[in-house]
Amino acid sequence: MTELLQRAITEVSKLSDEEQDAIATRLLAELEDEQAWQSRFDTTTDDQWNNLAALVRQKNVQGNFSSIKNTSIGIMAPN
Numbered sequence: 001m002t003e004l005l006q007r008a009i010t011e012v013s014k015l016s017d018e019e020q021d022a023i024a025t026r027l028l029a030e031l032e033d034e035q036a037w038q039s040r041f042d043t044t045t046d047d048q049w050n051n052l053a054a055l056v057r058q059k060n061v062q063g064n065f066s067s068i069k070n071t072s073i074g075i076m077a078p079n
Contacts, residue, residue, distance in 0.1 A: 001009075012023050059065060 012020055
């Protein structure tokens with residue numbers, strides 16, 4: 001276990017049982033989500049990646065992209 005994770009666990013252990021369970025629930029959900037995305041990426045074939053790249057190139061040529069400022073990512077991006 002890393003030092004940073006050990007520090008986090010030490011701090012969480014000082015919280016109430018309810019707060020610990022809430023943090024554990026969020027952490028486990030995050031880990032499950034990461035595993036699901038990794039599985040999706042691992043099972044994506046070269047043909048699927050190539051098709052996605054072709055679609056992106058086509059949309060770029062057609063000018064069918066929205067500004068990132070119009071997305072939730074854009075809200076976090078610096079101006």
